[in-house]
Amino acid sequence: MSRYFTEDHEWIAVENQTATVGITDYAQSQLGDIVFVEVPEEGREFAKGDEAAVVESVKAASDVYAPVSGIVTEANGALGDDPALVNSDPEGEGWFFKMSLTHPSQLEGMMDEAKYQEFVSNL
């Protein structure tokens, strides 16, 4: 499984043709305590860059963009009852949604963990 990162502070874990999407630890630390997450419905199709989810913290509400194009296969329903999962385990239990990739080539050139950490340290 390989993990990619975007400049919008999202992570994408890819296994076969399925990508799991969430926000990074840096993103959750910047947002502060998360109080609400809206995840997309199964079957929604997104083009890369579409608004796919909403995350709301005590400080701000932010859109989460589809980092790659694809069709939503599963959304993390647990976030509805417990949005704090995004704070406690952003890159694990706090995942947002899974999508089957329609344009896997979009992953090429995305940051890996080391490059993302370097990107964050320069912010």
Add this chain to the structure above:
Amino acid sequence: MSINQGGWRPTMGESDGNGDMPTYTGNRALMLEEPLIFERGSVNVTGVDIEEAPKVRSRLGGLDRNRDIGLPGLSEPETVRHYTRLSRQNYAIDLGLFPLGSCTMKHNPRLNERVARMPGFADVHPLQPVDTVQGALGVINELAVWLIKLTGMYGIAMSPKAGAHGELCGVLCIKAALEKRGETDRKVLLVPESAHGTNPATAAFAGFRVENIPATPEGRVDLAALRGRLGPDVAGVMITNPNTCGLFERDMKAISDAVHDAGGYVYCDGANFNAIVGRVRPGDLGIDAMHINLHKTFSTPHGGGGPGSGPVVLSEALAPYGPLPFTERHADGYITLVEEETVGDRHPDSFGRMTAFHGQMGMFTRALTYILSHGADGLRQVAEDSVLNANYILRSLEDVLDAPFAETGPCMHEAIFSDAGLAEGFSTIDIAKALIDEGFHPMTMYFPLVVHGAMLIEPTETESKGTLDQFIGALRSVAQRAKAGDQALKSAPHFAPRRRLDETLAARKPVLAWKEPSQAEAAE
């Protein structure tokens, strides 16, 4: 008195030193604890003696209420004291500086209130025959003329009831104009990063797709990026000027020209008009529609103290699409209302109506009073003094707080700082909470989003140099403590009726209605 088991009750926090001796009542001298009115009153008590209702045969077919609705009963003095005590825990512009950025919390002159309470304005009804309300209609008409003159625009819609309502009015005018031109493919409204947060919401609500235009490092609209995006799918741009970075969009005319050349319209969010009133006419900058927050620039009470009012001035291109009703002054001075029944074919392209009646009459009288008591020269001085005050704050604090746009030049209505340079683990919220201890309402926090940990301070022209110096001294002291890592800031406010509230729990598990303790327990 019973305790609300259903509600979450914040703790008063730990003792911080002297003066924290407990009292029997929980009151601290003039700082009085006050329970909810449901806890203070009782359903078994009533404050009024009403005659027993005569027995009548029910015609509700078995749908009669079968239990008490549970309103608490209190005597009149208990009721008066309850609300008076609550009001003393509030902070208001009548108590002190209210530096909320982009809110223009200025003094509400008492003359406004006196005029608004005159029976000829306060006790009229919108459905009265127009010959009985010529004075009230005259106020609407004269205010409309002033607003058109001050903005250099062509027409006006007086009825929108607040800023965002005004935005919607303007954007619906744009939509109607595009439909008339048969250019319904123009689906995109461009909204710069430096615009107000309501702008993209309005555009989306009106059915447009929102696209962002980045800001330059100086905090202004990136003109090249805007030009690059214009095209046959763009309906127009929504721009806030002066913007939320507290800066005047110097390229406004060039922006308007570019948008017009590309077939679009320019909406300007006029929320920050206070900084330019009497100095700049938006009509000269090529703007097609702009709302004016009467409750900001023209001093009508708002933010819990009263309703908003957001008349929209329109360019010649958009005026035909403005909503009904509007006032019409005839040669003999008689004023009529142009409504659906009377409009005939004179205003055929109007997109419709936004309100049942003519708008916020109480705000119109106050705003016109403010305008007439200041005069054109006074309004110009309003803009000058508000900008001077904001710059005084900016320059007095830029040595202790990071001011991201300080190099850009003078600010307009508001000074903006970031949380850069604070000690590790300290953020804007700690400064805001500590300001409460200093007796000030905090500034706007974490907005605009383009500034990290933003602090947005708008003093308005209301404040004297003495008040500004006191505020600057307080903020300087708090900022220095945040830079030094003073842990006491993390638990501020220490002296407020409630300590730092658990906003996270409040947002995650909101308790929105009081429940009787027995019900609340059952729901646990």
